[in-house]
Amino acid sequence: MIIPDIQNSFYLSIVRAVEDVAFDSHFRVFLCNSDEDVAKEALYLSHLDDEQIAGVILVPAREKQTPNTEQICHLAERAPVVLLDRRIAGLDLDTILTNNVDAAYDGVTHLVRNGHRSIGAILGVSDITTGRERSEGYVRALADAGIPYEAEYVRQVVPKEPNGYAAAQQLLALPNPPSAIFTGNCELTAGVLRAVCDLNLNMPSDIALAGFDDMPWNVIVRPGITAIAQPTYELGHVAATVLMERIAKPAKPLREIVLKSKLVVRKSSQFTDGSDHA
Structure with a gap:
């Protein structure tokens, strides 16, 4: 899982929910902080690509296409990638957002x-x-x-x-x-x-x-x-659940799920x- 910054309190419940779902499904969570830095994100994407990962939940550092976009596409060819909280322009992946x-x-x-x-x-x-x-x-x-x-x-x-x-x-x-x-x-x-x-x-x-x-x-x-x-725990729970479903059934139709805030x-x-x- 790649997020911008674990010190941002917004991500605490999200990460907790992802871990809860992963634990129940007998997976472990590897957490990376991109610090909103495209270069650091690229480094982590490369490391994850080298590992035997089952899937990735990514909060992308940028919405517009960057040199990382091709790297994300390459990674998604062998392991499911779910985008969380942010889109990447022109990239069709499961995406979980708020309104x-x-x-x-x-x-x-x-x-x-x-x-x-x-x-x-x-x-x-x-x-x-x-x-x-x-x-x-x-x-x-x-x-x-x-x-x-x-x-x-x-x-x-x-x-x-x-x-x-x-x-x-x-x-x-x-x-x-x-x-x-x-x-x-x-x-x-x-x-x-x-x-x-x-x-x-x-x-x-x-x-x-x-x-x-x-x-x-x-x-x-x-x-x-x-x-x-914002429904932070629900965001993480839905993202992790979608990832588990994608791992089990790679051919499922892609989804964009938008959760409501109050x-x-x-x-x-x-x-x-x-x-x-x-």
């Missing part, structure tokens, strides 16, 4: 309904499925609310905590900063929280916040963080004169 566009749309629409009209976004880069689709949901929600898209309010970065911190610092330093920020994952949310703390701002009176991934600390910090809860509303997304509060 990124709709979930982002719901999160941003919630902020709009709470009275926010200037909503910043800190999202993953556009050549990763999650970054591209969540950006699409953000843009669509603004358009449906009649709010003009402001490029200066958007930052698309490699989804790591330091990048979320830097992006939040930039947005909050604008002459007319946003009243709310929407984030693309828990790492970016953590970066925003650190920036808000360092700038001695109050949430939600100075800046409101909502974003992807409902982490345990979302209910510990004050105010609680409004979050899009918005969990807490006080970080409130607005003084808004409604829809929690």
Whole structure:
């Protein structure tokens, strides 16, 4: 299994579910971290190709085709490959995703309904499925609310905590900063929280916040963080189950399975004169 970073809490339940399914099927899990690095991903793909593996679950480092695409195709000829959380353009493989566009749309629409009209976004880069689709949901929600898209309010970065911190610092330093920020994952949310703390701002009176991934600390910090809860354990369980089925029946039709996330509303997304509060 190749994932971007085990230190990203999003992947903990996913990996646990994959291991649970693999253990029940008498397989072992070999875990690799690509660190969103195409070259490192290529190295691990090469190692896996040399091993007697039964199959691979891959969270690809990029959606667009890279030199790794041919390597993945070669690997898939001898062992099943299931893509998790992200697609690879032009590559037909079993793929397990969440409803990124709709979930982002719901999160941003919630902020709009709470009275926010200037909503910043800190999202993953556009050549990763999650970054591209969540950006699409953000843009669509603004358009449906009649709010003009402001490029200066958007930052698309490699989804790591330091990048979320830097992006939040930039947005909050604008002459007319946003009243709310929407984030693309828990790492970016953590970066925003650190920036808000360092700038001695109050949430939600100075800046409101909502974003992807409902982490345990979302209910510990004050105010609680409004979050899009992704079905992480289910993602891993479905991906591993599909892989086991593919190992047993290689000729089965390919599948793309999209799981639904849900918005969990807490006080970080409130607005003084808004409604829809929690």
